[in-house]
Amino acid sequence: MIAAAPLPATQGCASAPVLRERGQREVFCGLTGIVWLHRKMPDAFFLVVGSRTCAHLLQSAAGVMIFAEPRFATAIIEERDLAGLADANEELDRVVRRLLARRPEIRTLFLVGSCPSEVIKLDLSRAAQRLAGAFLPDVRIVNYSGSGIETTFTQGEDACLASLVPFMPPQPAQADQQLLIVGALPDIVEDQLLRLVRELGITNVGCLPARESRDLPPVGPNTRFLLAQPFLGDTAQALEDRGAVHLPAPFPFGAEGTTDWLHAAARAFGIDEMHFRATVAPGRERAKRALEHSRAQLEGKSIFFLPDSQLELPLARFLHTELGMVPIEIGTPYLHRQHMALELAQLPSSTVISEGQDVDRQLDRVRASKPDITVCGLGLANPLEAEGFTTKWAIELVFSPIHGFDQAGDLAELFARPIRRRDVLRV
């Protein structure tokens, strides 16, 4: 009863055609990932090499957090930096030296590429190597790109974590099988999941990212990894290149999603089925009880996801299978078929799956299908509300604790609240 019952093939949309569009995309670039990544790695600093636009974006996305001693900044490229590349490299070195002199507690410095730095082909990986010579072993200098031309929103985290994989120490050949949980999670959620995994009897567990940026877990052929987030295609590939084995699982949203996710690990580590059921039962029951609060508001309601974070498919699956919502269209900025296979299989075959975006055309489809709730970015939410649509702004789903058993109720509430508010307001 706990194992994901294979759904009838007609119900899934694993092989359904995907609507691929290109045009204006109303999405964030990968730089935005810094806003939550720097909270997760308190000893790391993120230096974006970009334009005033990049700095302005981070400021807008970070909101008031920007003033709480942020560990991110932008080295703003100026006209004189564009005059010649040698100059830009010297300038970058100067900025990095100044920064590290003032922040001696920093252990890892990420040089984050942006659209302007990529277009002028400022070689940040070479800069990272050059600067590493001057700052190792005190500071590790790592490079990745969060540019909009290459990454969408959460893909910034993927690029960041993938850049850390080469720094993970090799796992000794005789080492015990290790479980690796991949994806930045709020500390409280990570602790809950680690507790459950250990209670199952899996003791050799690592997390990527680690809370101490230099304390990276080892990786090797005896590593089995679970993705906690759906947007980690490059990171998974990099781990596989080092011999680690991906454990296919739905993502840990809701009572069933979390159960199935843990189950994938339990099976890989040969955990006794009865022990698995006994271990997850209390959390699973608690999650189901918590979901009941929102069910009345959500059951039978239709939902339309605009592309944002790649969380759309797993969240739609959760809302459909556990709360009875009806997905109309699920937009995702990027569809990783393999990682999403178990999610797609659980979605009703009537669902339109779209990848990429032409925002104006997609909004036409929102208007035509009149969903009960539309999940979208903050640039679209108020305009849609003004047209009479109820919306849930998507970014909150990335910043809030939503994974695991004990957040299932909160996750449902995030979708129930706008509908309840629509019903209570008399203005």
Add this chain to the structure above:
Amino acid sequence: MQLSVWTYEGPPHIGAMRVATGMTDVHYLLHAPQGDTYADLLFTMIERRGKRPPVTYTTFQARDLGKDTAELFQSAARDAVARFNPAALLVGASCTAELIQDDPAGMAQAMRLDIPVIPLELPSYSRKENWGASETFYQIVRTLAVGDSSRPVPCQAGSPRPKANLLGPSALGFRHRDDIVEIAKILAALGIEINVTAPMGASAADIARIGEADFNIVLYPEIADTAARWLERNFQQPFTKTIPIGHNATIDFIREVATLAKVDPAPALNIAEARMPWWSRSVDSTYLTGKRVFIFGDATHAIAAARVARDELGFVVCGLGCYNREFARDLRAAAAEHGVEPLITDDHLEVEDAIAAAHPELVLGTQMERHIAKRLSIPCAVISAPVHVQDFPARHSPQMGFEGANVLFDSWVHPLVMGLEEHLLTMFRDDFEFHDGAGASHLSHGSKTAHAPASPAAEPVAEPEMAVGLDPIAPDSAAQGSDVLELVRWTAEAETELKKIPFFVRGKARRNTERYAEERGLASISLDTLYDAKAHYAR
């Protein structure tokens, strides 16, 4: 390269968006990579607009760069024109597109659209948001006001009822919405007709007839100065120089407008809602006399605020600065008039240092200064963009005109400890409600220990240790400040006495005393040192 955590201004294409979003029927085609749409949420969230900004982004990606992006650009232009049916199309590049050297203007003009196409050259690596807004407005006026052949050129002045244009209000402008209402009230009292308000609320057709006015009223030079100068040259329209922020400036403004319109200023001068002068003269305001105020913002608002602070509230301006270099000359002149060093910088760390060094009792600034002041435990009010969502209020809240002066009085005085409260804090400092730890009712952290019984040894919660605990990338002066604390020792007696000083001036007293002791090479601070220093720094 400039190391930056916080920027006062966005890139210039944000300024162009502010102009386009303010207008009703122009569309902006922005050659930009994926991600630049973040700017939309400034308008939909901070200004709470119920419509998307009229901007189409071409959203090029890495895989497009090797190819011909012209097709991408032209199909975006075709789609935008077909869908939004604008009366004019602005085309330009964001910072990344500027680097790939596509030519948006050339590509759009080659399409031979049947609407005016206004190319924008906004250098992203040397200019910023205000400049972008100013340049965009200027290009729109230049293109559309000239382009309409049905309009008589130059306009005939001296029409029966004088007409004026209101220039400068834009989307995402600090209180622009309500300032327009106040200025319209004044013009109505003077019998002056508003010809066009632009860019806010204007259509392309409105811009076309901008030359029909007799003169221009420039509300925000940051946005309208360039266009107004062009209109003065080409349409012989003089424009106003006074910014009507503050009671006296409003009076000057009315006189200036009346002179330009050749009408009697009296009907506009006797407005009953001008409560600010009496509020300021009433005895409760006596405590405001000589309060030291540090002012920072855009040049227009900062200069106007300094005049109000000195002449209308009796404050002393102890610092004056702006972040927009375009108006640095005006700010320098104002700073000279107030006898302070002008601070022209867009580096918030420099502003923070200047504020810490000036020991103001009130900070008037932007959202950034609000956070600096919070960190330093100094009262603060916001006078200028950039601002956050709470400074786009639902209520009527102008800065300009007589009602604006009322608003300034309330919003600047409110964060200060009011006279009576200040008096009570000093008199009853050992009382459980007024002891050191209780703080003032207007500071949120004051409530932390409000219910705790007074304890003479209680550590004050609001000790403004300005120089320590700041962002570690703050310049060296901060570090020096903390060195001083270790060099000079306080005697127990002096330390106890220091704690009797109200918390909101204690940090200043501590610092002044330490500086005094250090300058005289004193090894320790006694009771006498404390009072010697007080006498030395007495004003």
